[in-house]
Amino acid sequence: MTAQTLKSRIADIIIWILLLALTLSCLVPLLNLVAISFSDNAAASANLVSIFPVNPTLSSYDKLLSDSQFWRSFMISVERVGLGLLVNMTLMILTAYPLSKSPRQFRGQKVYMNIVIFAMLFSGGLIPTFMVVKELHLLDSIWSLILPGAVPIGNVILLMNAFRGVPKSLEEAATIDGASQWTILMRIFLPVVLPTLATVMLFTIVGHWNDYFGALVYINKTSNYPLQTYIQQLSVEVQNITDPEKLMELAKISDRTLNAAKIVVSTLPLLMIYPFMQKYFVSGIVVGSVKE
């Protein structure tokens, strides 16, 4: 019996060590970045910063405050998330609701469903989509970042499954009271699927905030880049140099603390909503994937 408990103790210790290692592997690189942003440039360039700032200073944040391009990009990202959220949520709800009905209740459900599935499975690809956006004269406009992905089909399907889980009796009762489908959707279905709604909403926010590629393809003026594209461009210079020695040289002279500060500030909005979203996306993933 005691041998058993001893073995179990050792197992516990090993489990904790492994867990801590995995958790720290996620935490330390991010803390390192924060520490670099608060350190002075000399220490950062010499790779002396671990998870605590060396010669703590706010100078990089000072510099960042006067970087007008950064804040312009920041505001473009904020605008994009706002507009994108409005467009995506409206279309997601309006599309998912009729699709959640049985073909008996909504004649045509099958046809629409096939169209949506087909659009999910097959696409013209990057280049033809680019040309359509160009033909519509959307290049260089914020709408080029929002409209091509206006109907996020994966989220539509998630929401559709949530609508299907709403008890039939609720809808029947409302129908007897003479409610229209619009009223039933707004007053009954939406409140019931609120957790799923929150999940897809948070996915939408994160998706728009994190996207850098859309602007890379559709926006020509660098001054109109959203935040992530702006950040992404910081490392492009370094990437396109193929000579390893030059690469190291450039890494040395580049303003590492300022870049770190830019990254920290551009991650803050996400970190602020993250604690609130956690419980929703966990249940959202479980509901959306385990059960039918």
Add this chain to the structure above:
Amino acid sequence: MKNKKDQAAFHFMMLPGMIFLIIFSFIPMFGIVMAFQNYIPAKGISGSHWVGLDNFRFMLQIPDSKQIFANTIVIAVWKIIAGTLVSIIFALLLNEVRVRFAKRFMQTIVYLPNFLSWAILATVVMNIFSYEGPINAFLGWFGIDPILFMASNKWFRPMLILTDVWKGFGYGSIIYLASLTSIDPGQYEAASIDGANRWKQLWYITLPGMLPTIILVTTLNLPNVLNAGFDQIFNLYNPLVYQTADIIDTYVYRVGLVERQYSLGTAVGLLRSVVGIVLILSANKLAQKLTDYRIF
């Protein structure tokens, strides 16, 4: 009367979504004809010459294409295997923790990297793997010469896989943790009365309990063998490692949009989506057969 009104409402609700799908999903599908043309932007689709399957023939001839298809599949398969394993192991380890606060804290931390973009994480990764970065400093303790991870065809790929697993394992573990909580605690009680130690409980109760979820997730991952991760590679690679890191998606972007070889880019993209559809449909069928689950 009532029903007619409902039908009208449903169609009306579908309308805006359909308009956007037609414009941005279905109209671009016609652009696929470029793959069968020698497309010249000034002449447009209607004015460009038809060349039949020439683009595809050319694609199969150039050494690049074998390389990028091989790279794509090798990188993707390794990512799926390593990612699944680490997610399962993390879920199993976390499941043994009874301290609620610690459990929640660790979960919050490991889910986080998944929500940061590669545009951001690329800087983090480059810091860590740089010539004078912490990994090389660590290797230095053991007398190993510093390695140029970012510029080495030998090391770039393992680094891609490692950092991808790092970003995604926490998020990937959510579904396994959920499947663990649904295992009946009575089974463990019965087993421990019968004298089964923790290892035996893991082997005979926990793993079998997780198996359906593991099978399901693995099946649904099948279409991803063509998805080696554009965002990550695009943000981390450079011409020095094209040989081992260039995948279909990065190639289409570079050749198609940057070098403006529209026809070739479209042809490569088309081949990728056709194979992709076959994989998705197979995964859907397979999942239905094995676990009664349907994606659609």
